[in-house]
Amino acid sequence: MSRRSATMQDVATAAGVALKTVSRVVNSEAGVSDATRERVEAAIAELGYVPNAPARRLAGGRAGLLGLVSFVDPHGDAGVGATAELQRGALARCRAEGLGILLHPWIDGGPLDVESALRLIEQRSVDALIVTPPADTPELLGGLRELDLPHVLISPSEDAGDSPQVVCTERRGTRDMTRYLHSLGHRRIAFVTGPPGTAARRERLDGFISSLREAGSEPDPGLIVQGSTSFRSGLSSGRLLLDRSDPPTAILCWLDEVAAGVLAAAHQLGLSVPTDVSIAGHGDVPLAGRTWPALSTVRQPLADMGAAAAGLALRALRGEAIAGTCVELRTELVIRETTANAPG
């Protein structure tokens, strides 16, 4: 029954006006008398007219969509919560502007399909790309810059160059937590860091080391261990640290996911948290509020970051020059139940 849907011309005929007038009404442009506008609106309502997006795009040159290139771990191990939060923020902002979001996740852990990501813009499917780590590979960024395609980076893994970006206060976040633990009397604080070569990892580690030094204690190299992004890696890092003859009294992790693993390791070893050992994460992803005890962590405003990225992209689409722009959002300490005074 769904007959060919009404076109703008149909509406124009029904309202007895020209095509262009309908276009004006639909796009709420000026230059239409109230009487005419009402007549057109009535016709639109009666015919159930809905504008045809592809036609609009062809004629107008705008896709009306933002592409989101993010990473989705096939085993749901890493960043599930983070990606979802980012999406949420970006979506809310886009919807407010009448834009949509097209997903282009790097799914399988295999090599990122740079070609298809770039093509997304080249073929006008989206107007701009928002790229999140670890999809921000040199290849992708190189292509983006070379072809001069509009894009925004979120917490870039590497030097972002001139690309507009949204970051948060990584170093400060870790410093706040380190100081907090220090203020609780902890003097043997361990740090579980991530794989080498990402900016966030570097900054968090720096924040840890520098604030320890500021507080007058030299970090013990044996208490800095390298994990990855997974719960499992937290499990083994935790065991490593807590099995020592001189275990730390607090363990700070560069990611919530990893902290959850360390927490599980502590439980397995029969330690009670936070009485025997304090544990803290970074990110404040949903998981952080669901562990037992609930994880103290550094809150990253992920949804806000997504929204800010969408906002930057929108400005770029309006023609503003945003190259080199960097929006920095503040982290904050979220103290839940895994941190307490140092034992003894």
Added chain:
Amino acid sequence: MSRRSATMQDVATAAGVALKTVSRVVNSEAGVSDATRERVEAAIAELGYVPNAPARRLAGGRAGLLGLVSFVDPHGDAGVGATAELQRGALARCRAEGLGILLHPWIDGGPLDVESALRLIEQRSVDALIVTPPADTPELLGGLRELDLPHVLISPSEDAGDSPQVVCTERRGTRDMTRYLHSLGHRRIAFVTGPPGTAARRERLDGFISSLREAGSEPDPGLIVQGSTSFRSGLSSGRLLLDRSDPPTAILCWLDEVAAGVLAAAHQLGLSVPTDVSIAGHGDVPLAGRTWPALSTVRQPLADMGAAAAGLALRALRGEAIAGTCVELRTELVIRETTANAPG
């Protein structure tokens, strides 16, 4: 520098052929000699030609996108993991077919914006909609059917009518877990169910009750409590149940998220899991593997369900009549660490 990108006509001119011939090559249609094809391909490569998606869509009538209407809790409380998994499966399938996925989440917990969801198809932004609970409101489904818009439901909340759908063996999942707990010697098994009025909740509760009866024990009404979809609700349901003078020896929950809350409640009360009480969830979302102890649960093949839904949508787009089709996927028991023999 990015000059106006090459069009099909540009390629045709460069290769010295007609527009249509280029179109044939691009769409790998038959009827082009190898020599011509090569010439055209060379021209395409040289000019860096990339087809314009909106133009294609306008002319061809296909959007090349599937819409995914899902629920995203503003506080990240419910279903974060589930939504992400579903997305992942649907995306993988779509990408294999050269389609994209456009997100249309119901974000804020306010009323679902049915209008805009329907408009997504009406304005040809997407070819079909995949709808997941609880976005499958009667209003949305009504609109979808009334306007005869192609769509697929995943685990519908209510009677799906003639809509093609993808479900999994809800009742069987709960029955398997109930039997398993029974086989471990548990005779006082509690069930934390969800809010009234959703099909999954009904089926899981039914599965619990019927398999208890099959095993010869009449369910104790005092041990069936109603929770919601949140961790918090699990926390309070858990306290309620475990504070009884005659607490259950096992607690089965209709959702992992809720089970994680019950687990936390047990910890708060100083009980040890699974020694004092066994706890089980349903879903096998990422969270289930990250609690301590790790949650035994009923695995729903979420990614597969997403993929199946995309597959059904694709068939519909090819013109197959799939009304009334129902794809059912199997759940399976995942026994981790929160279940053990009944105490005593």
Added chain:
DNA sequence: ATGAAAGCGCTAACAC
């Protein structure tokens, strides 16, 4: 304040 004409870049029928 309103309208006519000219495309946007492509696919779909049909020729040849």
Added chain:
DNA sequence: GTGTTAGCGCTTTCAT
């Protein structure tokens, strides 16, 4: 095998 002719439904000019 290959080309020609029409649109798809809209937004732009530029007139009036």
